[in-house]
Amino acid sequence: xxxxxxxxxxxxxxxxxxxxxxxxxxxxxxxxxxxxxxxxxxxxxxxxxxxxxxxxxxxxxxxxxxxxxxxxxxxxxxxxxxxxxxxxxxxxxxxxxxxxxxxxxxxxxxxxxxxxxxxxxxxxxxxxxxxxxxxxxxxxxxxxxxxxxxxxxxxxxxxxxxxxxxxxxxxxxxxxxxxxxxxxxxxxxxxxxxxxxxxxxxxxxxxxxxxxxx
Numbered sequence: 084x085x086x087x088x089x090x091x092x093x094x095x096x097x098x099x100x101x102x103x104x105x106x107x108x109x110x111x112x113x114x115x116x117x118x119x120x121x122x123x124x125x126x127x128x129x130x131x132x133x134x135x136x137x138x139x140x141x142x143x144x145x146x147x148x149x150x151x152x153x154x155x156x157x158x159x160x161x162x163x164x165x166x167x168x169x170x171x172x173x174x175x176x177x178x179x180x181x182x183x184x185x186x187x188x189x190x191x192x193x194x195x196x197x198x199x200x201x202x203x204x205x206x207x208x209x210x211x212x213x214x215x216x217x218x219x220x221x222x223x224x225x226x227x228x229x230x231x232x233x234x235x236x237x238x239x240x241x242x243x244x245x246x247x248x249x250x251x252x253x254x255x256x257x258x259x260x261x262x263x264x265x266x267x268x269x270x271x272x273x274x275x276x277x278x279x280x281x282x283x284x285x286x287x288x289x290x291x292x293x294x295x296x297x
Contacts, residue, residue, distance in 0.1 A: 096161040104173055108180075113148045113173050117156055121148035121173055130174075148173040209241075210234060 098116055105114040113121040127144040153159055153170020163171040176182065189196045210216050216234055219227050243252050 095163070096158075099158070099162040099171075101173060106175070115150070115162075115171070117158065119150045119152045119156070121150045121171070123148045123175075127177070130176075144177040146175045146177075148175065206238060210238060 103116055104121070106112075107114065111123060115121060123146045125146070127146060129142045130145045131142045149169055149172045151170075153163070156162070156170070159166050159170065165171070214234075219230050221227055221230050240252075247255075
């Protein structure tokens with residue numbers, strides 16, 4: 084679940100951002116910075132995440148929280164643009180508890196999150212955003228494993244060339260004497276390619292937990 088910093092909102096004072104509204108899970112209410120309770124009628128509303136810029140995205144359920152005291156609040160114009168309607172409305176996603184737990188872990192363990200970015204983000208960012216592999220062409224676990232294995236091999240080769248260069252990579256491949264039986268025991272499978280002097284086969288991952296370091 085992706086972490087997002089609370090963005091600033093042009094028409095809101097920082098102290099009236101939603102993160103400064105205290106949620107009470109027992110009563111299912113929010114307490115605003117001015118001390119008023121925002122309540123929900125208990126109804127769930129569907130919210131679409133599609134837009135003109137974002138063609139993909141599903142729908143989630145949300146609850147709305149509000150209070151009639153907004154219209155009498157002396158700082159209403161600092162809290163919302165909806166000064167003549169319902170006043171401030173807080174929207175709570177059905178998965179908000181999980182989001183809050185994830186955000187708390189990230190904020191309190193920033194060094195682990197930074198390490199995760201170094202390990203994972205470059206790989207999937209390159210494959211998905213730069214190369215355009217946002218979905219698989221095949222169906223079924225075995226077929227998708229093979230498809231992703233080929234993509235990972237391409238990434239490993241590309242990444243290795245960027246780090247050590249073509250000449251050093253070719254030298255390492257000529258000296259490479261892989262233990263295929265051991266690799267298969269660890270969960271790999273062999274994709275036999277065209278025979279060459281440097282490499283007769285490569286090992287592709289069967290699942291995401293196994294990765295061949297190029």
